[in-house]
Amino acid sequence: MSNMPKWLSNARFYEIYPQSFYDTNGDGIGDLNGITAKLDYVKQLGFNALWLNPCFVSPFKDAGYDVADYYKIAPRYGTNEDMYRLVSEAHARDMHVILDLVPGHTSDKCKWFRQSCKPTRNVYSDRYIWSKCVWDRPQGYSWVAGGADRDGCYMLNFFNSQPALNYGFNEITDASWQMSYTDERVQGTLNEMMNVMRYWLDRGVDGFRVDMADSLVKNDEDKTATASLWRKVRTMLDEEYPEAVIVSEWCNAPRSINKAGFHCDFILNHWYKLGHYAFRYVDDKGVNKSYFCKTSHVSAKDMLEKYLDELKQTEGNGYISLISGNHDTERISYTLDESELRLAYTLLLTLPGVPFFYYGDEIAMRYIPQPSKEGGFHRTGTRTPMQWDKTQQNLGFSTAERRKLYLDVDRLDDAPCAKQQMEDPSSLWNLVRTLNGIRQSHVDLQSDAQLKVLHCSSDSVLCYQRGGNIGVVFNPTDEQRTLPLTMGDKLLEIGKATTDGNTTILAPQTAVIFKLK
Ligand code: GLC
Ligand code: CA
Secondary structure: OOOOHHHHOOOEEEOOOOHHHOOOOOOOOOOOHHHHHOOOHHHHHHOOEEEEEEOOEEEOOOOOOOOOOEEEEOOOOOOOHHHHHHHHHHOOOOOOEEEEEEOOOOOOOOOOHHHOOOOOOOOOOOOOOOOOOOOOOOOEEEEEEOOOOOOOEEEEOOOOEEEOOOOOOOOOOOOOOOOOOHHHHHHHHHHHHHHHHHHHHOOOEEEEEEOHHHHOOOOOOHHHHHHHHHHHHHHHHHHHHOOOOEEEOOOHHHHHHHHHOOEEEOOOOOOOOOHHHHHOOOOOOOOOOOOOOOOOOHHHHHHHHHHHHHHHHOOOOOEEEOOOOOOOOHHHHHHHHHHHHHHHHHHOOOOOOOOOOEHHHHOOOOOOOOOOOOHHHHHHHOOOOOOOOOHHHHOOOOOOOOHHHOOOOOOOOOOHHHEEEEHEEEEOOHHHHHHHHHHHHHHOOOOOOOOOEEOOOOOOOOEEEEEOEEEEEOOOOOOOEEEEOEEEEEEEOOOOEEEEEEEEEEEEEEEEEEEEO
């Protein structure tokens, strides 16, 4: 792809929720030095890029997505210098690091917001969206009335503690308080966000995952105005930081990639998307219909249709990223058992685009329902500490007393742990490592290589070609399937595939990566 950071074409991301990865100073919460200490682990597992959830100063009403200071690492994670060291240690291992940029809102504790709340005019007065007066709570969006001395209500972007930054409006319905997104008074917001980006890029960071990227301009139904702002950001990056990457949480690849200029867009778990159909589709009656569920599932065609359409539309412009899950979803092991995960991960690491894995999914960490922490609510069960080693206190996450842990570790006797799985050649951990290794060494399996569907029918079997030379076939069912196919050398075989003449028999729950004949 032209005009693209080159490293993306073979990037495989590992997402780290810093609170829960590794605690090096025994205070019960993960830290940046802990991430640095585990870079070799991530590298050994075969990932070559990290996405870190927000690590900035914050009151943590939304786990750090409520930023109070974009230029400073939260003391509980360490210092800015710790971040610079993390990044340079990652680079020394040929790894890249992207941070989480939250452009749509700040914490209500952010000093920009405190200034904006003042009744007297100042440079931050228009940095947030204020209604005409405190008695005027406009229709649509959410508002806080009486939260400041300033005579107006402020608009929220997510939780009550997250006031919306002002990027203006596309359609103006009341000019007494709405500003156009082209109005001079709102230009400071995007300029400041670009300065935040420059600040971290100048210190070695390789790019950003952009939170709620589609949320900037209000009354922007088809998102054209929001996209035009991101185009400016992309132009700035192309000129100043051509190897920096922006990955959007948008979930509409044609808009994000073609219009807004993002390099990648996530496929989240929205019901009509690949990630949902493939891994997490549970119907109203509680029946698991995920494609990779062995007993009952959607057809490969239904799973792929929308994805193939978006892939075609965005071809040559950017990448669609499939994720194993993230800090907002139930863990993938909630809907798929270990044998199903083996097939699911084979899909994830053999499709085009840039794959993202959530920490702990390599060992099938459990989703553990529990009381909310830091605005997590149902998401808290996905955010528990990484399980390093069965034989160590707190499974090796921290030396703190149990009651001091950020969240408790999985206390089940059979809680999966990294060290034990690393020692077992047949473990899920070792499968993930093998898949990463195969992708790493075959350009045909990387981000840019073409995808051509060879077999996708109602019998649930899926077979596709990547690049000129490689095929991938799946039988996720618990029954044998036969299809007209001959295989060359097998690069990976899960289950069993037997070729007889022009026919291949796939045992239940089989996935094979093979050379085409
Ligand atoms: C995104 C984040 C989520 C956060 C929200 C508000 O969806 O992934 O964790 O709560 O935005 O910033
Ligand atoms: Ca710590």
